[in-house]
Amino acid sequence: MENKNVLVTGAGRGIGKAIAIEFAKNGYDVIINYNGSKEAALETLEEVKKYSNHSMIVQANVANGQEVEAMFQQIQETYKKLDCLVNNSGITRDILCLRMSEEEFMDVIQVNLKGTFLCSKQACRLMMKKKQGSIINMASVVGLSGNAGQCNYAASKAGIIGFSKSLAKEMGSRNIRVNAIAPGFIQTKMTEVLSEEVKKNLVNQIPMKQLGDVEDVAQTAIFLAGDASKYITGQVIQVDGGMLM
Numbered sequence: 001m002e003n004k005n006v007l008v009t010g011a012g013r014g015i016g017k018a019i020a021i022e023f024a025k026n027g028y029d030v031i032i033n034y035n036g037s038k039e040a041a042l043e044t045l046e047e048v049k050k051y052s053n054h055s056m057i058v059q060a061n062v063a064n065g066q067e068v069e070a071m072f073q074q075i076q077e078t079y080k081k082l083d084c085l086v087n088n089s090g091i092t093r094d095i096l097c098l099r100m101s102e103e104e105f106m107d108v109i110q111v112n113l114k115g116t117f118l119c120s121k122q123a124c125r126l127m128m129k130k131k132q133g134s135i136i137n138m139a140s141v142v143g144l145s146g147n148a149g150q151c152n153y154a155a156s157k158a159g160i161i162g163f164s165k166s167l168a169k170e171m172g173s174r175n176i177r178v179n180a181i182a183p184g185f186i187q188t189k190m191t192e193v194l195s196e197e198v199k200k201n202l203v204n205q206i207p208m209k210q211l212g213d214v215e216d217v218a219q220t221a222i223f224l225a226g227d228a229s230k231y232i233t234g235q236v237i238q239v240d241g242g243m244l245m
């Protein structure tokens with residue numbers, strides 16, 4: 001039987017890496033996207049290869065339309081199809097709004113929101129041929145609640161939620177499902193920068209009294225990719241230990 005395949009953007013480390021490995025364990029061929037960190041992407045590939053023989057890495061800045069097009073061209077030539085896309089790439093440029101430069105605002109919007117749009121558009125074209133597919137977009141609880149110091153990031157994540165719901169409405173009749181995951185605070189390089197005091201305060205606000213693991217998000221992604229969620233679209237699933245409810 002033909003393997004399913006998945007493109008995971010930003011899969012060299014953190015949540016993206018955990019998602020790539022979880023999909024490989026579940027029998028998917030994994031396309032591991034990276035932008036600058038080739039070594040990290042190769043390390044993910046090493047892990048993925050334990051479970052899947054037809055996986056590969058592919059470089060592309062998701063904010064660049066031409067690079068995204070070239071990445072999908074490569075996918076089309078290699079696999080002739082795409083079963084699942086996980087738009088995971090994301091950056092932060094945290095600073096209070098009054099001090100935020102236009103560049104700091106736009107950089108985050110370009111990678112997080114425009115990147116999600118560019119990859120989803122290309123993925124839909126491939127998925128429509130088979131009349132099936134699942135797109136999973138990485139939002140954040142901050143896109144639902146807002147967060148001081150993250151006007152750019154929160155706007156990008158709220159945008160991803162609106163985008164996901166709109167695309168779910170456009171693609172439902174083609175059997176392409178679009179959902180978002182809104183993680184709370186997950187232990188990765190992105191949250192490593194927080195001081196111990198900030199982390200302690202955060203943990204106090206979480207009913208489950210702990211930060212999340214990358215595997216918690218990966219398990220949610222595998223659920224949203226497969227038949228177990230075949231009647232679920234346009235939803236935002238919070239993986240946050242109950243932090244925002």
Ligand code: NAP
Binds near residue numbers: 011089185189
């Ligand atoms: P991370 O460790 O900082 O990893 C970010 C990934 O995004 C890297 O692999 C990076 O690859 C990739 N990336 C950045 N810019 C890119 C670009 N222009 N094109 C392609 N890839 C790019 O982050 P993480 O904590 O795993 O977060 C993953 C996702 O979950 C993000 O969307 C983040 O906003 C979201 N999230 C995280 C948390 C959390 O607590 N960690 C909470 C809520 C939501 P390169 O190094 O190759 O550029």
